Amino acid sequence: MRSMDDPFGARRRGVVAVLLVLLAGAAVANLSVGPVTIAPGEVFRILARTIGIAVGDEPDSRARAVVLTIRMPRILVGVVAGAAAGITGAALQGLFRNPVADPHLLGIGPGASLGGALGSLTGSIQGAIAGGAVGGMIAALVVRRLGASRSNEPSRFVLTGLALGAAISAWVGFVVFVADRTRVPPIDFWLLGNLGASTWDTLGTLTLTAGVGVFALMGAARTLDVLSLGEADARRLGLDVDMATLVIMLGVGAVIGAAVGAVGVVVFIGLVVPHVVRRLAGASHRVVLLGSAVGGGLMMLLADLGARVVVSPQEVPVGLLTAAVGGPFFLWLIRKPEVPQP
Amino acid sequence: MTFQLAATGVSYRVGQTQILHQLDLDLVPGQLVAVVGPNGAGKTTLLHLLGGEMPPSTGSVTIDGTPIRDIAALELARLRALLAQDGPSDIPFPVAAVVSLGRTPQRRVEGNSASRDAAVVADTMEEMGISHIADRLFATLSSGERSLVSLARVLAQESPILLLDEPTGALDVAIEERTMDRIRSRSKDDRIVVSVLHDLNVAAKYADRSIVVSRGEIVADGAPADVLTSDLLTDVYRHPMRVVPHPFREGPLILVG
Secondary structure: OHHHHOOOOHHHHHHHHHHHHHHHHHHHHHHHOOOOOOOHHHHHHHHHHHOOOOOOOOOOHHHHHHHHHHHHHHHHHHHHHHHHHHHHHHHHHHHOOOOOOOOOOOOHHHHHHHHHHHHHHHOOHHHHHHHHHHHHHHHHHHHHHOOHHHOOOHHHHHHHHHHHHHHHHHHHHHHHHHOOOOOOOOHHHHHHOOOOOOOHHHHHHHHHHHHHHHHHHHHOHHHHHHHOOOHHHHHHOOOOHHHHHHHHHHHHHHHHHHHHHHHOOOOOHHHHHHHHHHHHHOOOHHHHHHHHHHHHHHHHHHHHHHHHHOOOOOOOOHHHHHHHHHHHHHHHHHHOOOOOOO | OOOOEEEEEEEEEEOOEEEEEEEEEEEOOOOEEEEEOOOOOOHHHHHHHHOOOOOOOEEEEEEOOEEHHHOOHHHHHHHEEEEOOOOOOOOOOEHHHHHHHOOHHHOOOOOOOHHHHHHHHHHHHHHHOOHHHOOOEHHHOOHHHHHHHHHHHHHHOOOOEEEEEOOOOOOOHHHHHHHHHHHHHHHOOOOEEEEEOOOHHHHHHHOOEEEEEEOOEEEEEEOHHHHOOHHHHHHHHOOOEEEEEOOOOOOEEEEEO
8 A cells, every 4th residue: 555655645756757857848948949049959969068968060159159148047047936936835835724825925025026126226136136035034024923824714815915015016116216227127027027137147146045945945844744734733743833934934035035036026836836736746745845846947937938939029027927827727726625625 | 651640720711701710630541531511611621721732820730740831842742642623624635644744743752763653653544444545635534534534643643641622523333432442442551541522421431530520610520430420410511311320231321311
């Protein structure tokens, strides 16, 4: 019987492997599609040569530059930012036992936007990302203090977050309109996200900053499993629920905050992806957190691909694409409970 | 190892409402102790105070002389398990996973291992008769099945003190009998077992000691045959009751008039 040696069904890590393969496929598609189309074969040759394997003909040097200096950092930043959204959505849904928890809907994203906008006054991407992480952590603490954890009723939970988010977004607007436009990205970046400005510098700072928080969240997987029993029984099993909540909220704030500082707010990834992963792989948080990170990266890449081709050669903000998919999903989610009630 | 769970001068008040009033209680291993009484008498509050869920308004609860509030959460989880009635019904895990979460406080105990955890989980599910639903999702179970799974989770904690709030409330007669039998055998296993029970005849049959709680006070405490009397029950429940010798086994039979 499967249940004895693997009660959570954690063997369904195969789902994560499949998502990784899809992610790799999406990455190749994103590398090849754009104002200049580069055939997948040539993309492979360029990548192979970069790691020292000379296969086929010498690739075109212009194509090489497009792939390695423009598209590659953009894709990797997109993967990390999407992973940040996916893993934080999964962590919040587990922490609050609430299917509609999402960092942006709860107002943590807008808090990160404000921090990121203020941080970008320094004129550096490092400042924007650090500011986003700090803003995200502060907003996460505010959400925790507002007693979101006490209210398991989905609608109230989201209304609180929407009010908080709207209020903070107004301040983001003030900062953007008052500040030097050459330093602070425009308001649509903060509200809808954009991967267009990503560089290798963005990738390094984002990965370092978000990495610490991701580590904390992955370490909390077992704690989140225990919290699935409800706060009261988790306490009875010896869990320090307040400390666990604090660590997870700070981790969520740092991870999504760094992502917002790098690419702005890209909505709905954190809401949609964990549900799909749970449906495919079960609810064990080790798999859900990891799968939501990979799935989040995948959804971001697909959305960015759409954002670049839908009105090519122009680009639309990537958040328009995720919202177009995520909005209807959200409506479906709040109509229908995830698990049928007896 | 003999140890003791004691309440001394324990009262509990919420605002102006006195829920429990000056209770003294001494509990030792080896007995199944039933707490009975009408709705709102304070049975669940008493059980939760004994489990250290909240501090009493006055008095203290001690385990082997140590005030329960001085015991760290994880240590307390190794000492006592509490089956409450407030758990969620939509836990998204299979039954075996829910039961295995009961092992959480044992995970870093010396001598424990993943294989021992798995063995305890398997044995406990077998004991509770739920092995056949091990792979079903908890959220899809009936309320009776859920209560068996929650009880199995609490038993898998392997704590020397077991506090159970109506463990058989949603069970049919046959399963209730079997479950009470298992709970009783736990008490013979050198554990302190206290259970709030709704059915007086179940208490009369299985308990070694019955504590009758009424309006926040302990009004009777002793062997069921001695304390569950017609006069006392009629008075406490404000409903005519009669206690007669059971026609085909030892012990009292409580008849509701």
